[in-house]
Amino acid sequence: MTPQVAPGSIVLAADGSQHGARALRWAARQASLRSRPLVVLTVDDRDGLRINTEACDQARALVPPHIEVTALVTTGDAREVLVDLSEEAHLLVLGSRGRGPLRTLVLGSVSAAVCKLAACPVVVCRPHDEDRDGRGVLVGVDATPESLTVLEFAYAHASFNDLPLTIVHCVWDVVAAVAGLRNVSVDDVDLGEGDEAHVVLAESVAGFAERYPDVPTTLRVAHGLVDEVLGSRSDAWDIVVVGRHPLDTTIRMVTGSLAVAVVEQAHTTVAVVPDLTRATS
Numbered sequence: 001m002t003p004q005v006a007p008g009s010i011v012l013a014a015d016g017s018q019h020g021a022r023a024l025r026w027a028a029r030q031a032s033l034r035s036r037p038l039v040v041l042t043v044d045d046r047d048g049l050r051i052n053t054e055a056c057d058q059a060r061a062l063v064p065p066h067i068e069v070t071a072l073v074t075t076g077d078a079r080e081v082l083v084d085l086s087e088e089a090h091l092l093v094l095g096s097r098g099r100g101p102l103r104t105l106v107l108g109s110v111s112a113a114v115c116k117l118a119a120c121p122v123v124v125c126r127p128h129d130e131d132r133d134g135r136g137v138l139v140g141v142d143a144t145p146e147s148l149t150v151l152e153f154a155y156a157h158a159s160f161n162d163l164p165l166t167i168v169h170c171v172w173d174v175v176a177a178v179a180g181l182r183n184v185s186v187d188d189v190d191l192g193e194g195d196e197a198h199v200v201l202a203e204s205v206a207g208f209a210e211r212y213p214d215v216p217t218t219l220r221v222a223h224g225l226v227d228e229v230l231g232s233r234s235d236a237w238d239i240v241v242v243g244r245h246p247l248d249t250t251i252r253m254v255t256g257s258l259a260v261a262v263v264e265q266a267h268t269t270v271a272v273v274p275d276l277t278r279a280t281s
Contacts, residue, residue, distance in 0.1 A: 003074055004088065009037045011089045013082060013110075014055035016047070019095030023125040024055055026269060027093040028062035033160045036090055037068040043078040079113040086118035093123045096263070112260045115244065115272040121153055123239075128268045134238035136164035140226045140262075141243065143169050143200045146275045150243035151205060153273045155212045163238055164216040169201040170226040197221045227258045231265030239269045 005011060012027040014020050024040075031038040040059055042052040056071045063069065074081060086092055094111050111124045139154035141147035151167070158165040198221055209217060222229045230240050244259040263270045 003072055003085075005039045005070070005072070005085055006037050006068075007088045008090045009039045009070075009088070010034075010091045010093060011039045011041055011082070011085050012055070012059070013078065013092070013094045014040050014042050014052060015095070016051035016054070017095060019125070019127070020055070021058075021095070022127070023093050023095035023123075024058055025062065026123065026125050027091075028059050030091070030093075030160070031067050032063045034090075035067070037070065038063065039070045039072050039085075039089075041072045041074070041081070041085070043073075043081050044075045048073045078110050079117075082110070082114045083117045083119075086114075086120045086122075089120050091121050091123060092118055093125065096124045096126045111263060115260050115263055118272075119274060121271055121273045123269060123271045124263050125269050126263070126266050128235050134163075134268065135236050136166065137161075137239050137241060138166050138168065138230060138234070138237040139241040140168050140170050140230045141201070141204065143197070143204045147204060147243060149275055150241060150273045151208050153271060154241045155208045155215055157239065157241070157271070158215045159212050161238070162214075164218070166218045166220065166237075167201065167205060168229060169197055169219075169221045170229050171197050171221060171223050195221075225258060227261035227265060230262050234265070234270075235267035237268050239271060240266050241271045241273060244272050244274050 010027050010031045012024055014024060027038060030036075038059055040052060040056045042048040042055070052071050052073045056069055059069045082092055082094075092114060094114065096111055111122070115122045115124065137154050137158045139150060141150055154165060154167070157163070198219070201219055201221060205217070205219065209215075226242060230242060234240050240262060242259045242262045259272045263272065
């Protein structure tokens with residue numbers, strides 16, 4: 001049986017590696033900023049108790065005294081445990097070894113599986129230069145109602161962390177493909193301000209701009225698949241945020257795979273946010 005966590009906790013997967021240590025620092029900072037309890041989870045490791053104890057000690061040294069840090073050591077499949085805990089958690093935080101898509105395809109990836117199935121946002125802390133100031137939060141949306149949850153996460157994270165936000169509407173259609181309209185980097189020239197895609201994007205974020213007046217926001221439209229646009233040169237950003245639709249149709253299975261592709265290609269921290277506007281996930 002999967003153990004329970006306090007609702008709204010940030011759950012950190014700790015494995016004693018340098019990748020896990022990077023995730024620990026990220027999770028501890030967010031728990032402090034958001035005043036949320038932090039659960040340090042270690043799954044099915046021979047040395048699990050020692051690893052967990054050391055991780056908890058490190059976490060407690062990084063958070064203020066009022067933040068509760070709870071130790072959790074259990075057995076089983078890490079993917080299943082994390083997905084089960086996601087039903088109550090506010091956020092799951094994992095480290096990543098940066099093996100790349102081919103290596104992950106062969107070995108299987110805990111982060112890839114959890115990103116596809118978790119009921120709460122999943123943050124994968126990819127290898128990057130933590131000492132260098134980034135350009136803030138980069139989020140990709142499709143300007144549909146399903147993007148609202150993704151935008152909420154991105155705006156809230158930018159606000160809590162005092163970061164600027166860049167919102168990119170990724171557009172890909174047959175007309176654009178035939179015409180060769182592709183700008184698969186956020187730094188490429190925007191292909192036509194004032195068109196319908198820009199108008200729709202501006203309308204979709206209007207309410208958030210009013211709720212988060214402290215967040216400097218830039219809107220862009222890019223022609224390309226979301227993994228191409230958000231995965232390219234992502235090391236310049238503090239975090240990349242991407243949505244994941246429920247896996248209830250073929251097209252949504254594709255978008256779920258694109259979210260994982262962003263995680264695999266990115267050179268910075270990535271948050272995968274499920275569509276919470278629908279019951280199916």
